[in-house]
Amino acid sequence: MYLNEEEKKMLNGEMGEPLRFAMELLTTLGEVNGAEIMIPIKHAHIAGLSFKTHGVAGCEWAERMADLGATVRVPTTFNVSGWDPTRDLGYPKKWTEYSKRITSAYMRMGIHGISSCVPYFVGYVPRLGESVAWAESSAVVYCNSILGARDNREGGPSALAAALTGRTPEYGMHLTENRRGDVLFKVTTPLKNITDYGALGHFIGKQINTKIAVIDGLSDINSRNDELLSMGACMAVLGAPTMFHVVGVTPEAPTLEAAFGGKTKYEVIEFGKKELEDSYHALTNAKNRYVDYVSIGCPHANLDQIKEVADLLDGKKVKDGVMFLVHTNMGIKEIARQLGYLETIEKAGAIVTQGFCSPLGDPEDFGLKVMATNSAKTAFYGPHGNRMDTWFGSIDKCVEAAVTGYWSY
Ligand code: F3S
16 A cells, blocks of 8 residues: 555654554555555544443553544544533443543543534534545444545544544545445335434345445435434444435435446335334334333434424423433533523423433433334334333324323324
8 A cells, every 4th residue: 555755654653653553553444445545534533432332441542542642633523422521310430430531531632522423513514525534323324425525434443543644545435436326215105204214214224234225205305414314323223334325315416327326227125104114113122111211312413303302391291200311412402502492301301411322321221121212223222232122203202201101102
């Protein structure tokens, strides 16, 4: 793999241990994937920063890197850290202490501690065609598909290495020829909210693996893109795609022909009413209708979702024994506070968290057993990662479950 003089110095350790480590990791990745050169990146987003994923060893490694002077070269943000610095949710002391240390170590490297999986909601919006190094599968899919920026599905270490060097090996999604569609999904039933879009993401994710889905038949998508975000987030946990195209909507798919890059033979799969219902069933594994946990905001909720929760909760009370969390980041939470949504939600007994989410926060450790959620990604993790029985449905059904303590069909 060709390296320029500065990249060679990084690799030889002439520019310090953090850059040596970073360049070694990137060149190894590049060689394995057939890259010929390094390319500059404009932004990085680091994931895997919760205590759940980092553990003690990961925390100590990050502190050592910060002590050695590791400093990012491009604007860099970090993902959900799995703890809320503004309140005590009842986690063991060790969890909170290590979470603080992990956050502090990465911030010492110059990384913005936004603790959110939606960096594009707080101002980091790469341009069409720009290369970045983002980890967090939902953000990767959003970046490639909706923004048209270029990103491989980075892991936490490779995103950090790219942030420290300002470079990434040129392979995969950075190359135009790898961004063409593989399979056509024809949507023949109307989708009415982000929950329906999440169910579509589940259907596609089960079948797509690393291929690129081209979706036709979605015409009435809202301009905040949270429907496509929800769809991509669920797709990315069931399969390992980095991108989808929506014909006539996403920037690299103005037409069906453009989405497939001229390819004329491809598999066609229909998503109709039956498939939508089947996806809802697949995302619900609970039998017990008594709910003790309600989770909204995966990926992190935008202002519309928070307002919807506030409107639905206005004048009501969350049932005793039910924990109701709405997850977002500090920026959106602060706007929600100033607009009065937060007050309404908290008056009802629900909590808006920041820097936190259910899949990374292990709510089952509080003894909670049955969850209701509007997020297809959280619903997938419910029985798989969080050992919780899960009901999957719209925000209004989730709010109703929080107030009554009961999931209604
Ligand atoms: Fe974001 Fe946590 Fe969901 S990182 S996508 S809210 S699992």
